Amino acid sequence: MATKSIDLSVRWRGITFPNPVITGSSEIADDAWSTERCLANGVGGVVTKTYTYQPEMRTRPKPYHAHFAKFGLPDSWITFVRLDTKPWELALKQELPKMVGMCKKAKVPLIGSIAQTPEPERMLEMALGFENVGCDALEVDSSCPQTDWVKDDIPQGTTCGESHELMERTIKLLAERIDIPVIYKLSPLFEPPAYFAKIWLEAGADAITAHNAPTGMMIDIEKEEPFCAPYVCGYLPGRAYVPISIGRIVEIKRAFPDAVIMGLGGVYEPQDVIMYLLAGSLTAGAVSSAYQHGREIFPKLVGGLEDWMAHKGYTSVEQFAGKALERVGEPAPESHPIPFPIPELPSDIIAKVNIDSCTFCNLCVVCPYEAIEISSLEQTLDIDADRCWGCGYCVGLCPEADTLYMIDVNTDEVVWDNKGIAKALEPIGTRSSTAKTADELIA
Ligand SMILES: Cc1cc2nc3c(=O)[nH]c(=O)nc-3n(C[C@H](O)[C@H](O)[C@H](O)COP(=O)(O)O)c2cc1C
Ligand code: SF4
Ligand code: SF4
Helix, strand or coil, X not given: CCCCCCXXXXXXXXXXXXXXXXXXXXXXXXXXXXHHHHHHXXXXXXXXXXXXXXXXXXXXXXXXXXXXXXXXXXXXXXXXXXXXXXXXXXXXHHCHHHHHHHHHHHXXXXXXXXECCCCHHHHHHHHHHHHHHCCCEEEEECCCCCXXXXXXXXXXXXXXXXXXXXXXXXXXHHHHHCCCXXXXXXXXXXXXXXXXXXXXXXXXXCEEEEXXXXXXXXXXXXXXXXXXXXXXXXXXXXXXXXXXXXXXXXXXXXXXXXXXXXXXXXXXXXXXXXXXXXXXXXXXXXXXXXXXXXXXXXXHHHHHHHHHHHHHCCCEHHHCCCHHHHHCCCCCHXXXXXXXXXXXXXXXXXXXXXXXXXXXXXXXHHCCCCCEEEECCCCEEEECCCCCCCCCHHHHHCCCCCCEEEEECCCCEEEECCCCCXXXXXXXXXXXXXXXXXXXXXX
């Protein structure tokens, strides 16, 4: 168990989050009742559900959650919830003062969320209300996948956030009139992320939340029609989203190292929180995992982070925040300046097995080149060196540590063991000299 000397807090613009695991905007914290439950579960920050002055955005069809469990996607679904059901003025009078009070008592920052709309002046009215009620910061949902109805009113794209002119006007207006930090929320559908970040940051955005959920659709193959909703819409969360969201955050951080990013998307495990922090995100938000597993997921995420810090010997988050960015290469592998050879067989890099720790589970037999032959009966696993292209697919599938790995046949050096960066892909100038031989790896 972790020790008390670990400080999990993160700070930004005078705001202290007691730990970096926060709620993402959603029904997880949309009134005093739900906020109290988040606080009781140890969240480090609360982002409210998004409020709007547009009554049509407060509507929702029923059903509005269509789970994908029957499609074999146990942690994914599509939701058509839209924005908060209460008028924002009413929420400001009834729920927000209570939410502010309980967050202040718990010393947990409260970030009010308001919707991006085509009318920045009316957004300012809402923003002033949220500032005056005592929110520590404001998040502007500029990426709600449900706002495609406004497309006639904006010059391009399907959500307000895709209109650069509208975003610049909004960001400048709020920066001029609102004292608390204002954070703008990106959609994973806004490409390329660094281009949007540039426009938003240069206009005066204090931080960027990355990311909202994309839209999507499933097809019911028995009925031969769309599943639940006949529209490409809704929020589509799920754990598979982690690498997409982190990849985009890394792109923004590389372009703007000082940008403050509040990452979320697919956070289901403590390791997801840690990955976001290592990628340079200030916080790691969670929504769909709290639906799927209840708000009890929050102490598990925080506890897992603390245990990992103890294991690594870290006593504060800043000691490792953004550390993985130092090992991000320039440029991307497809235009890597190292002259990779055109592959041919036999390959100089092939998979190798440590038969002593192989459990003969057969997972790796799916080698796309049929280079692996396993006999559970005879307890043998043969990798045909004349067929193995050194692609690495099998190594990622093996559930046993240091059992299947890639070697350089000329030197017997381990070039990838399913951990960290593979040797041939290391950024130039950062190549480690710690490569082991196969014997050293399994020793
Ligand atoms: C049920 C539900 C409601 C959501 N409501 C909002 C919202 O009102 N405003 C907003 O900015 N994002 C909203 N989101 C998006 C989440 O804040 C978050 O960006 C997205 O779901 C990715 O995180 P996750 O994978 O942890 O769910 C909602 C997501 C879900 C699943
Ligand atoms: S590295 Fe690729 S080609 Fe070689 S055995 Fe594994 S899956 Fe097959
Ligand atoms: S996946 Fe790993 S443990 Fe399973 S058969 Fe292959 S080498 Fe052995």
